Amino acid sequence: MERTVCPIKPTCVLFSKVDLLDALKFNIETYYCKRNFEKCARYKLYLLGSDIPPNLLPNDKICIQCETKN
Numbered sequence: 001m002e003r004t005v006c007p008i009k010p011t012c013v014l015f016s017k018v019d020l021l022d023a024l025k026f027n028i029e030t031y032y033c034k035r036n037f038e039k040c041a042r043y044k045l046y047l048l049g050s051d052i053p054p055n056l057l058p059n060d061k062i063c064i065q066c067e068t069k070n
C-alpha cells in the first residue's frame with residue numbers, strides 16, 4: 001500500500017536547521033518521513049503540541065554531534 005509522506009515535512013527543521021550526515025538524512029527520510037512518520041518522535045511531539053528540539057532524531061535520541069545552523 002502506498003504510504004503518504006509526513007505532513008510536516010516542509011517545516012521540519014531537522015532538515016533545514018540541523019547539519020545531518022547525508023547517509024543519516026537519507027535513512028531518516030526513507031524509513032520515517034516517507035513511510036512511518038507516525039513512529040517519529042518529532043511527529044509525536046508535534047501531535048502533542050509540544051516544542052520539538054531541533055536536533056531530536058525520529059528514534060527519540062538527541063543528536064549531540066549534530067551542529068545546528070542559523
Ligand code: SF4
Binds near residue numbers: 032
Ligand atoms: S523527521 Fe519526523 S517530523 Fe520530520 S519530516 Fe520526518 S517523519 Fe516528519
